[in-house]
Amino acid sequence: MTDAFSLPPEAAEPRLSVAARALGLLRTVPALAPRYADRPAALTTLDELAALPPLVKDDLNVALDHLEPRAGTGATWLFQSGGSTGAPKVGYAPTGFYMAGVHAHWQPLDREDTFVNAWGAGRMWGAHFLAAALADLAGCRVMALGSVTREEYGDWLGFLADQRATAIGGTPSVLRLWFAHARATGLKLPALRKVIWLGEAWQPQLAEDVAAVAPQARRWGMFGSTETWVVGTNTPDCPADTFHPLPEQLVHVGPDGLLDFTTLNPEMLNPVLRYRTGDAGELTTCPCGRPGRAMRVLGRRDSVVQVRGLGLHVDELVARAEREPGVARAQVVITEHGGRATGVDVLLLTHRSAGPDAAVGAAAVDTARLRTELLSATFTLSTAFQHDPENFRVRAVEELVSNDRTGKTAGFVVRPADQEEA
Numbered sequence: 001m002t003d004a005f006s007l008p009p010e011a012a013e014p015r016l017s018v019a020a021r022a023l024g025l026l027r028t029v030p031a032l033a034p035r036y037a038d039r040p041a042a043l044t045t046l047d048e049l050a051a052l053p054p055l056v057k058d059d060l061n062v063a064l065d066h067l068e069p070r071a072g073t074g075a076t077w078l079f080q081s082g083g084s085t086g087a088p089k090v091g092y093a094p095t096g097f098y099m100a101g102v103h104a105h106w107q108p109l110d111r112e113d114t115f116v117n118a119w120g121a122g123r124m125w126g127a128h129f130l131a132a133a134l135a136d137l138a139g140c141r142v143m144a145l146g147s148v149t150r151e152e153y154g155d156w157l158g159f160l161a162d163q164r165a166t167a168i169g170g171t172p173s174v175l176r177l178w179f180a181h182a183r184a185t186g187l188k189l190p191a192l193r194k195v196i197w198l199g200e201a202w203q204p205q206l207a208e209d210v211a212a213v214a215p216q217a218r219r220w221g222m223f224g225s226t227e228t229w230v231v232g233t234n235t236p237d238c239p240a241d242t243f244h245p246l247p248e249q250l251v252h253v254g255p256d257g258l259l260d261f262t263t264l265n266p267e268m269l270n271p272v273l274r275y276r277t278g279d280a281g282e283l284t285t286c287p288c289g290r291p292g293r294a295m296r297v298l299g300r301r302d303s304v305v306q307v308r309g310l311g312l313h314v315d316e317l318v319a320r321a322e323r324e325p326g327v328a329r330a331q332v333v334i335t336e337h338g339g340r341a342t343g344v345d346v347l348l349l350t351h352r353s354a355g356p357d358a359a360v361g362a363a364a365v366d367t368a369r370l371r372t373e374l375l376s377a378t379f380t381l382s383t384a385f386q387h388d389p390e391n392f393r394v395r396a397v398e399e400l401v402s403n404d405r406t407g408k409t410a411g412f413v414v415r416p417a418d419q420e421e422a
């Protein structure tokens, strides 16, 4: 069973006192105590850890509500955590955001860099501050840009080129907008060497746009969540879906292929004990040659949604649409009425609509042909819409549907029929 862990027993077990403390805390949470009641109090081996029940997002929020942890020194920061709809749920971190442990093993930035921090700041989002802490440890120049509106990309890109920015960091879907705009307008960032990302899977189309805009730039990825903070990192020599877990993060692959995470960092405020993010994955050897077990992330299990009783693989549909020349991003919108899918729309953000002056070189996307291809190639769609194929639509739009609260633009959105556009 221990080969399902990222660390061998001799490396992990001496540090399980941190997990034992998390277990003790979780036992004090009235709503969670019963599930740990018949478990032994000791937690000294990986087998004992694997026998504990996993936590899911809501469990951790319930625990934090009760525990209200505080940092030993400095401020205790509250960040958005949990569901992408409804009121924000809260995760905690001390100033520094555990980035010293990340920087000890991963240094994408150095003193010579001019780093553009393009993760949104504010709204209790964590990534901007986490990246700022990394830049602090690297001692580089920092431009805390945050999020900008579509109309501003052109001016800011010119400024970043003038400043000879060498590194930029953001969520792949936001970086995608930056680089798609630059590419469509013919703007280059010749000094850019590093693209740092966190928050979503890397996107092949982003790699193409980066290659066109900043030929010297290479990607540096972090994997994590607001609950676990940074779990692992990769370098340009690693596959984009493969990360090297930090020694203070214990990764476990369950029999169902779902990943769960246990912190071995005594300063961690969230009681992260077999916490599931919903990502599936496997432990593997990274082709970059770095020894130890690497974690390959295979995507979220919840990317399969039910459409008229059939499972629709949203990620596959989005990936297929995004392979179409001229498509910057795609999004699947499922309209529901009374729990039944009345329609599925594939929205396309084309290079033409990526900015006001982005028409240069952008080919018009043949949405009718793409629709026919998607419909015939996707069993779920062709079957579910057999009698009303007109309710599967593909169309180019000016903007995708994003969540105003989290700022995230998900690969798929479900909305009630009364919010459907006329």
Ligand SMILES: [Zn+2]
Pocket: 234, 235, 237, 238, 239, 244, 286, 287, 288, 289, 290, 294
């Ligand atoms: Zn590697």
